[in-house]
Amino acid sequence: MYKIFRCLLPIRYGKLFECKIQNKRYLARTVLGIETSCDDTGAAVVDEFGNVLGEALNSQHQFHLDNGGVIPTFAKYLHRNEISKIVQSALDKSNITLKDVSAIATTVKPGLKESLLVGLNYSKSLIQDCRKPFLPIHHMEAHALVIRMIELVEFPFLVLLASGGHCQIALVQNVNKFLLLGTTIDCAPGEVLDKIARRLKVKNIPQYSHMCGGQAIEVLAKQGNPKAFEFKLPLHRYRSCNFSFSYLRSYSSQLIEKEEEKYNIVADGIIPNVSDLCASVLYILTKQFVRQVQRAIMFCKYNNLIPENRQTLVFSGGVACNEYIRSALNKLCNSMDWRFTCPPPKLCNDNGIMIAWNGMECLKAGIQGTDAKEIGIATKCPLGTDITKDVTDANIKVKLFQFDKH
Numbered sequence: 001m002y003k004i005f006r007c008l009l010p011i012r013y014g015k016l017f018e019c020k021i022q023n024k025r026y027l028a029r030t031v032l033g034i035e036t037s038c039d040d041t042g043a044a045v046v047d048e049f050g051n052v053l054g055e056a057l058n059s060q061h062q063f064h065l066d067n068g069g070v071i072p073t074f075a076k077y078l079h080r081n082e083i084s085k086i087v088q089s090a091l092d093k094s095n096i097t098l099k100d101v102s103a104i105a106t107t108v109k110p111g112l113k114e115s116l117l118v119g120l121n122y123s124k125s126l127i128q129d130c131r132k133p134f135l136p137i138h139h140m141e142a143h144a145l146v147i148r149m150i151e152l153v154e155f156p157f158l159v160l161l162a163s164g165g166h167c168q169i170a171l172v173q174n175v176n177k178f179l180l181l182g183t184t185i186d187c188a189p190g191e192v193l194d195k196i197a198r199r200l201k202v203k204n205i206p207q208y209s210h211m212c213g214g215q216a217i218e219v220l221a222k223q224g225n226p227k228a229f230e231f232k233l234p235l236h237r238y239r240s241c242n243f244s245f246s247y248l249r250s251y252s253s254q255l256i257e258k259e260e261e262k263y264n265i266v267a268d269g270i271i272p273n274v275s276d277l278c279a280s281v282l283y284i285l286t287k288q289f290v291r292q293v294q295r296a297i298m299f300c301k302y303n304n305l306i307p308e309n310r311q312t313l314v315f316s317g318g319v320a321c322n323e324y325i326r327s328a329l330n331k332l333c334n335s336m337d338w339r340f341t342c343p344p345p346k347l348c349n350d351n352g353i354m355i356a357w358n359g360m361e362c363l364k365a366g367i368q369g370t371d372a373k374e375i376g377i378a379t380k381c382p383l384g385t386d387i388t389k390d391v392t393d394a395n396i397k398v399k400l401f402q403f404d405k406h
């Protein structure tokens with residue numbers, strides 16, 4: 001009860017809706033969030049206390065897995081087929097109607113053009129009917145902010161975002177104020193894991209046939225030797241917080257080819273040391289994350305970017321489901337007296353909840369909705385203000401933290 005009244009005091013505008021959770025009734029603003037940036041059609045309604053009133057998600061994952069990767073025209077077709085059912089289902093589960101929500105938040109950048117357009121156009125049609133404020137959402141910002149829905153993480157905090165399309169380290173100063181410390185200079189880690197898993201043909205092993213590449217590699221790696229195959233650590237000469245994953249992909253491909261020749265593997269066959277390869281891939285990937293985060297933490301420390309008692313690293317995005325990487329980053333943070341936290345896996349992968357929550361964060365910060373008619377999509381979009389050069393210029397030398405020895 002205390003929580004409700006305390007939080008209701010600052011409400012100045014926006015329709016309050018009577019919500020009911022575990023038979024307790026309370027008044028709150030609510031936001032409907034819609035996500036269609038890649039291959040998940042997601043919708044959710046959240047209130048300002050971080051309660052998820054209702055959610056629905058349709059993943060196209062199996063379809064794209066069976067067809068060798070995300071095909072934009074199919075993604076668009078599947079989003080179109082699902083979106084009204086998913087939004088209606090989220091509203092029904094919430095027990096509210098569209099006229100009760102305070103605003104509609106939708107992912108408009110970055111992502112696949114065909115997919116983003118389905119979500120935006122659908123939201124525009126909803127807004128024409130119900131005349132609600134519209135909140136355009138940056139997909140990666142939503143990944144970064146969703147942690148605040150479930151626990152207290154005050155601004156500013158450091159975030160590592162790793163997904164199928166992105167890899168970024170940023171300082172989150174506010175809902176809409178990000179400083180970009182590092183980014184990938186080529187491809188994204190999730191994309192590379194998916195491609196390596198495809199090249200290894202792991203979906204031919206029934207146990208892994210429904211898993212995304214990253215998850216399959218994580219499970220296989222548990223039985224493997226991380227030192228079996230030696231990979232170089234990319235960008236080791238540069239004192240930046242940037243990432244590179246293209247070498248991991250190309251060298252893995254070469255190694256798989258060699259092993260297939262060695263063991264005379266043809267067609268759908270799988271190399272016998274697949275677990276060793278997965279363990280070695282995951283090890284070097286983690287090493288890169290650890291080193292760049294270590295440098296980012298040092299940059300924050302040297303520049304007093306985060307007050308001492310609140311130094312927190314958040315890890316989010318699909319790749320943040322990975323327990324091995326989480327554990328390594330956790331050990332690093334412990335060794336540097338930083339707090340480490342991650343959203344639960346369900347909120348690390350794409351979903352409508354994080355979009356609704358980002359919309360709610362906007363309302364709480366007094367950010368007004370925009371005219372949806374004026375809004376378009378952007379397939380590529382920077383994350384905040386780019387200070388990657390300042391980080392490189394700081395020339396911070398890192399003595400790599402041995403996460404595997406702690």
Ligand code: KG4
Pocket residue numbers: 038162163164165166189190191193194212213214215218317318319320321322323348349350
């Ligand atoms: O954030 P997300 O759901 O979608 C994008 O915005 O891209 O991330 C999807 C990515 C996929 O590439 C998938 O392989 C990866 O997250 N992923 C994982 C794990 N689970 C999902 N990567 C490593 N370990 C996992 N357990």
Ligand code: ZN
Pocket residue numbers: 139143163164317318349350
């Ligand atoms: Zn994502």
